[in-house]
Amino acid sequence: MSDLTEIKDSLDSILEQLKVVPYKELSSGKISQDLESVKEIKAKAEKTIEELTKLSNISKAKDCLFQLKMGNCGISVYNSFTSLASFYKIPFDKLGTSKEEVAKLYKEVCLFEAKVCLKNLREGVEVKVDTLVTSMCKYLDLIGASLEEINTSDEEINFFYRIENIRRILKIIDKLKQNPNVSFISLIKEDMEKYNISFEDLEIEEQEFLEIIKKVYIINAKHDLENMQESLNPYYYIVCIKEYLENGLSLEDIGFSEQEFNNYYHEQSILSAKRCFKDLQKDKNNLFFVENFFDCLIDNDLSFEDIGMNVKEVCEGISLSKKESYLKDLQLRDSILILKTKEDKKSSELVARYYLSLLLRRYDFVREYELRKYLEKADLSLEEIGTSEKQLKEMKKKAIR
Numbered sequence: 001m002s003d004l005t006e007i008k009d010s011l012d013s014i015l016e017q018l019k020v021v022p023y024k025e026l027s028s029g030k031i032s033q034d035l036e037s038v039k040e041i042k043a044k045a046e047k048t049i050e051e052l053t054k055l056s057n058i059s060k061a062k063d064c065l066f067q068l069k070m071g072n073c074g075i076s077v078y079n080s081f082t083s084l085a086s087f088y089k090i091p092f093d094k095l096g097t098s099k100e101e102v103a104k105l106y107k108e109v110c111l112f113e114a115k116v117c118l119k120n121l122r123e124g125v126e127v128k129v130d131t132l133v134t135s136m137c138k139y140l141d142l143i144g145a146s147l148e149e150i151n152t153s154d155e156e157i158n159f160f161y162r163i164e165n166i167r168r169i170l171k172i173i174d175k176l177k178q179n180p181n182v183s184f185i186s187l188i189k190e191d192m193e194k195y196n197i198s199f200e201d202l203e204i205e206e207q208e209f210l211e212i213i214k215k216v217y218i219i220n221a222k223h224d225l226e227n228m229q230e231s232l233n234p235y236y237y238i239v240c241i242k243e244y245l246e247n248g249l250s251l252e253d254i255g256f257s258e259q260e261f262n263n264y265y266h267e268q269s270i271l272s273a274k275r276c277f278k279d280l281q282k283d284k285n286n287l288f289f290v291e292n293f294f295d296c297l298i299d300n301d302l303s304f305e306d307i308g309m310n311v312k313e314v315c316e317g318i319s320l321s322k323k324e325s326y327l328k329d330l331q332l333r334d335s336i337l338i339l340k341t342k343e344d345k346k347s348s349e350l351v352a353r354y355y356l357s358l359l360l361r362r363y364d365f366v367r368e369y370e371l372r373k374y375l376e377k378a379d380l381s382l383e384e385i386g387t388s389e390k391q392l393k394e395m396k397k398k399a400i401r
Contacts, residue, residue: 061095065097111145114140118150121136168191185216221253221254233299274307277293349385352375363395
């Protein structure tokens, strides 16, 4: 076939040369006759090449068919066979097969592909289980086959997912050892609960895991205590530390008694409020400075007296509407402090509604945290106090912007 292709290329070259022959030379009968002869040869060569190409593709199709009949062939071989037969309009009988046999071969190919996926699942190759299971089921569905036909079951498929989840959790634990990121702890606990995975499944002692997260909490708590010294509102860090304390950390672990910790927090709150007031003095019409100062007082349960000031000194120069609004917030906060000491559901509901009102004014994660905490105490949903997850997400988005 390559020889004929060279002949065709040569003939093309001759035709090109003849095209540039001077017109007067073309008038001779010999040149015209030679030109027609060359064209005829070229046409025959092209037809021969076309026939040989078809024969070559018939041969390729037969090779594919042979491989399919031998078995253990993937879908790519089947697709090559059917594409060649379809494109070159080659009847199945000319290839030595039939429509029925091709259908049978297709089923065998799909079963082979499904078995390959199953083999990879059993050998634990580095591919997501869901990707392999989806591919395996796709091939089985194409031929209406069941899992039993490739010697597996729903139980084994679920086992593959379980092993993958265990491996993922173990990887996150390894990351946690290297990088004390508290969010990793949440991921581990959520996945263990979601997939019903025990420490025994992970082949880790529960006490060993608790020691790991305790070290992480200690590192983060000390970091939060340092950040508190420069913050405009230490309550953000207190919320984080309280969460660590609720999950196994003790104040002794970070070098405090309860009284020492409360005193430290109170001192840092006063210093933060004074920093906020210093900013406020620069521009009492700046809403950001006004909000920071009053939020620091409200969130950290401080009064004007705690920071050595009085209402007149603080509020002079702040617009009347803003001043009245924030003073009302402070009065309400004092009422809320009393409600927080109570354990009944009605008091918890009122506290939750209070935090919702603060969130509606300005979103921050601490207020959302308190809202959810008191909703849980009140045994209420977001919808029952006039909001929703969607609304909270919208508040958060606007705050991020």
